[in-house]
Amino acid sequence: MEKSESTKIDVVETNKERKGKAPLLGTAAPVVATQVEHAKGGPKRGIAIFDLILRIAAFASALGAAVAMATTEETLPFFTQFFQFEASYDDLPTFTFFVVAMAIVVAYLVLSVPFSIVCIVRPHAVVPRLLLIIFDTVIIALTTGAAGSAAAIVYLAHNGNQDANWLAICQQFGDFCQRASGAVVAAFVTVVILLLMVVLSASALRRH
Amino acid sequence: MEKSESTKIDVVETNKERKGKAPLLGTAAPVVATQVEHAKGGPKRGIAIFDLILRIAAFASALGAAVAMATTEETLPFFTQFFQFEASYDDLPTFTFFVVAMAIVVAYLVLSVPFSIVCIVRPHAVVPRLLLIIFDTVIIALTTGAAGSAAAIVYLAHNGNQDANWLAICQQFGDFCQRASGAVVAAFVTVVILLLMVVLSASALRRH
Numbered sequence: 001m002e003k004s005e006s007t008k009i010d011v012v013e014t015n016k017e018r019k020g021k022a023p024l025l026g027t028a029a030p031v032v033a034t035q036v037e038h039a040k041g042g043p044k045r046g047i048a049i050f051d052l053i054l055r056i057a058a059f060a061s062a063l064g065a066a067v068a069m070a071t072t073e074e075t076l077p078f079f080t081q082f083f084q085f086e087a088s089y090d091d092l093p094t095f096t097f098f099v100v101a102m103a104i105v106v107a108y109l110v111l112s113v114p115f116s117i118v119c120i121v122r123p124h125a126v127v128p129r130l131l132l133i134i135f136d137t138v139i140i141a142l143t144t145g146a147a148g149s150a151a152a153i154v155y156l157a158h159n160g161n162q163d164a165n166w167l168a169i170c171q172q173f174g175d176f177c178q179r180a181s182g183a184v185v186a187a188f189v190t191v192v193i194l195l196l197m198v199v200l201s202a203s204a205l206r207r208h
Numbered sequence: 209m210e211k212s213e214s215t216k217i218d219v220v221e222t223n224k225e226r227k228g229k230a231p232l233l234g235t236a237a238p239v240v241a242t243q244v245e246h247a248k249g250g251p252k253r254g255i256a257i258f259d260l261i262l263r264i265a266a267f268a269s270a271l272g273a274a275v276a277m278a279t280t281e282e283t284l285p286f287f288t289q290f291f292q293f294e295a296s297y298d299d300l301p302t303f304t305f306f307v308v309a310m311a312i313v314v315a316y317l318v319l320s321v322p323f324s325i326v327c328i329v330r331p332h333a334v335v336p337r338l339l340l341i342i343f344d345t346v347i348i349a350l351t352t353g354a355a356g357s358a359a360a361i362v363y364l365a366h367n368g369n370q371d372a373n374w375l376a377i378c379q380q381f382g383d384f385c386q387r388a389s390g391a392v393v394a395a396f397v398t399v400v401i402l403l404l405m406v407v408l409s410a411s412a413l414r415r416h
Contacts, residue, residue, distance in 0.1 A: 091371035094360045126414050133410045137345055141399055144349045145356035152302045152357035156364070157372070163299035164365070166374040191349055202341045205413045206334050 044123035047204040051132075051197055052116045058193040059109040062143070065186035066102035069095055069150070072183070074176040087173040094153045095180065101146035102187060108139050119204075126205065133201045140194045147187035154180050252331035255412040259340075259405055260324045266401040267317040270351070273394035274310035277303055277358070280391070282384040295381045302361045303388065309354035310395060316347050327412075334413065341409045348402045355395035362388050 072095075073088035089095040112135065115128045122128075157177050160168035170177035280303075281296035297303040320343065323336045330336075365385050368376035378385035 087371070092369060093363065093367075130410055130414050133341075134407050137348065137403060137406050140345065140349055141352045141403060144352040145359075148353035148356035149360035151353075152360040153364070155301065156361070156374075159301075161300060163295070164374075164377050166364075166372075169372050195345060195349060198345050199342050202338055202410065202413070205410070206338050 042123070044204050045120060047200050048116065048119040048123055048129075051200055051204075052113070052120060054193050054197045054200070055109055055113060055116050058190050058197070059106060061186050061190045061193060062102050062105045062109060065183045065190060066099055066106055068179055068186060069102070069183035070099045072176055072179040074173050087169070087176045089180070092153055094149045098146045098150040098183070098187070101142050102183075102190075105139055105143050105146075105190065108135065112136075129201055129205055133198055133205070136194055136198050136201070140191060140198065143187060143191050143194060147184055147191060150180070150184045150187065154184055250331070252412050253328060255408050256324065256327040256331055259408055259412075260321070260328060262401050262405045262408070263317055263321060263324050266398050266405070267314060269394050269398045269401065270310050270313045270317060273355075273391045273398060274307055274314055276387055276394060277310070277391035278307045280384055280387040282381050295377070295384045297388070300361055302357045306354045306358040306391070306395070309350050310391075310398075313347055313351050313354075313398065316343065320344075337409055337413055341406055341413070344402055344406050344409070348399060348406065351395060351399050351402060355392055355399060358388070358392045358395065362392055 069089050089099060112132060115132050118125060118128045119132070154177065156166060156168075157173075157180070158168060158170045160166050277297050297307060320340060323340050326333060326336045327340070362385065364374060364376075365381075365388070366376060366378045368374050
């Protein structure tokens with residue numbers, strides 16, 4: 001941005017000087033070429049559009065993960081005199097954290113869409129792109145933390161742990177485990193898409 | 209940065225023109241000024257040096273986390289006729305993953321030091337900085353995943369879970385739990401340092 005602004009100033013100067021002085025004429029042509037490139041946006045606009053598409057994909061996948069986990073509950077078809085056997089995501093604090101974290105990720109992805117659109121409209125704007133990289137990185141950490149911790153619990157639910165005397169609960173609550181596993185997979189898909197977004201945005205910053 | 213440079217150019221040009229000299233002579237001075245600025249590196253070199261310091265701090269913290277977790281074992285002072293009660297990190301697959309992941313992070317941080325030094329020597333080189341941002345982001349995901357999953361298990365070991373009938377094991381294995389918790393905290397410290405590194409490197413890319 002700033003570079004092109006200072007270039008514009010030069011153009012005005014050379015135009016004035018062209019009337020009287022010959023030697024500066026040579027610099028005018030490349031400056032115009034740069035301005036055409038600037039107006040077109042070039043590969044930067046393509047990257048910005050791709051970034052928006054990835055953002056929508058990440059939103060869908062994060063929303064899927066949050067909803068799948070939040071609606072996970074299973075009531076077993078048999079019960080004793082005193083209580084019915086049922087499993088819900090909020091029985092496990094890790095799954096509650098997962099739902100909250102994925103809800104934050106979904107909200108962030110919605111709020112970040114305007115910034116992504118600014119990057120398409122003004123492909124050479126540096127500040128919105130930089131903001132997106134920084135916050136995307138923080139969101140990657142949040143999503144991976146939620147996905148990793150939920151994965152650890154899902155693994156435990158599937159396999160149990162003999163040394164700690166924790167029994168697998170998936171034999172009883174099969175549907176519950178499958179939905180939770182699906183949510184974890186969706187969260188990891190979100191992480192991969194977010195990583196791709198940061199890599200793309202960083203490479204777009206480069207060609208300034 | 210660039211705005212002030214272009215201002216300088218204007219000033220120099222007007223000074224030269226005031227003396228009545230040929231216009232091309234005037235452009236020589238700002239070019240030299242730009243080269244001096246370029247050689248000095250300015251704030252970019254400062255950021256690169258800070259990046260190296262943060263990298264060493266992250267290395268220390270990741271190494272601490274890996275070693276603390278890998279040496280975590282506790283043998284209880286009482287035993288039955290058939291077996292002795294002991295807990296080790298490899299009883300829990302999540303802790304094994306934690307140790308492996310943190311070892312990878314430590315190895316990456318050592319291997320990335322030369323790239324960080326290249327950024328100090330050549331503050332305006334874009335490719336090594338971009339590579340660092342991209343790989344740092346991937347390593348953030350790995351570290352957070354390991355830290356998050358280990359945190360979920362440590363939480364379970366401390367508090368247990370009544371609904372899943374998993375009992376807390378920290379009453380028996382107090383030292384084991386404390387060391388594991390310490391390792392998780394060190395891993396999260398590593399994540400914070402890595403986040404800071406990415407934010408710094410991205411802002412250094414900006415002023416190109």
